[in-house]
Amino acid sequence: MKQVHGEKLLASLGDKVKELRGRLTPDAPMDRVTWFRAGGLAELMFQPHDADDLVAFLQMLPEEVPVMVAGVGSNLLVRDGGIRGVVIRLSAKGFGDVELVSETKVKAGAICPDKNLAAMTLDHGIGGFAFYYGIPGTIGGALRMNAGANGGETRERVVEVHAVDRKGNTHVLSNADMGYSYRHSSASRDLIFTHAVFEGYPEDKAKIRADMDAVRQHRETVQPIREKTGGSTFKNPEGHSAWKLIDEAGCRGMMIGSAQMSPMHCNFMINTGQASGYELEYLGETVRQRVFETSGIPLEWEIKRLGNFMPGYEVKEYLGELTA
Structure with a gap:
């Protein structure tokens, strides 16, 4: 290998x-x-x-x-x-800072944890960021996929995004330039985000803290946050919840090798031991197939899959939704 x-x-x-x-x-x-x-x-x-x-x-x-x-x-x-x-x-060290720009604006580096941005805005009484407390990633990823949770989305808060392209040229993108839609940005894939400016609104700290506590309690209650997981595996199809479709297809707790769809939250894929990339992706494609066969609804990956397959261990993408 x-x-x-x-x-x-x-x-x-x-x-x-x-x-x-x-x-x-x-x-x-x-x-x-x-x-x-x-x-x-x-x-x-x-x-x-x-x-x-x-x-x-x-x-x-x-x-x-x-x-x-x-x-x-x-x-x-x-x-x-x-x-x-x-x-x-x-x-x-180079991309993880978060700092106050004005009474309602903050600048955060691309590697700053989403949770840190939420905590910082709480300290300054800036509302609109509590949802970030429940997203286990960084600002760069949130910018790229329009991350959201608990009714909030990244696109609601972005003012401008700073980036470097493949040739080393710097760019500043507006909210409109990012081309946001559900869990997606149409910004060029060769852009590497370095930091961004966000804007919230004045809000009572007690209200912000209560919202963050609700987000934390929700995560701890329904998500396998202490497992080796990548978070939500599939995007929610319009008008549907991915986890419900997976559950109805009989895939809650399904295992391939050491890869499993979590019994706690079946849209979370987990590595229960020494699962390989092959086992994890094969499980995901199997779930996509089962869901489409039972509901006719295609699931799209939310997790980003990269790299090359090992010879003899290729995983074919389920294309039933394209041929049905």
Whole structure:
């Protein structure tokens, strides 16, 4: 399962990498990054020191080398054959701050945990962010997928998003530029978000705290937050709840190897032991098939799946909804 490409790719970059202040790791194990604790190796991982370091690296990296961002790996499923090219993992030191911009505006780095943004706005009496307390990811991921929970969504709070493209050029995107819809942004996939400005509204701290407590209690009661999971596996189809469709299809608690649809919340896929990326993705596609066969409703993955399959362990995407 191991790769041997990382050192070669690193060497191909030459002496220019010595100018970088971040960390370069060839053949980096992604099972240490993802919350599923599964998956192969990243050919090369780069942890930039700050935004300028990220720009310098992208400007020296050949355009043909693929690049992706891992964040904290909360909703990421990496296949066992690993990831070719470079995985960017932003550092908490360079991209994790959250600060007050005005009485109702805050700036948060892309790797800042959603929960930290919620806590900071509570401290300053800024409403509209309590829902972030229940999302186990970072601001970068929330910006990319329009993360939401408990009736709130990212698009309701975004003022502007700062990003770097594949060539190392910087961009500032407005809320409209992000092209938000349900659990989706149409912003270019090659943009790496570095930070964003959000706006809320004045609100009593006691009210904010009560809302956050309700979010926390809900998560602890109905979600398997202490398991190796990627959060919600599938998006809610319009007019339906994914978990209800999964339950009605008889998939609550379903297992393939050590991968399981949680008995507590059946739209959460969990690694009960040493599940492989193959077992997790195969389980997900099996659930998609069962749901479509019983309800006629297609489920879309919310978890991001990346990398290559191991030979002989490919998972075919269920396409019943396209041929029915």
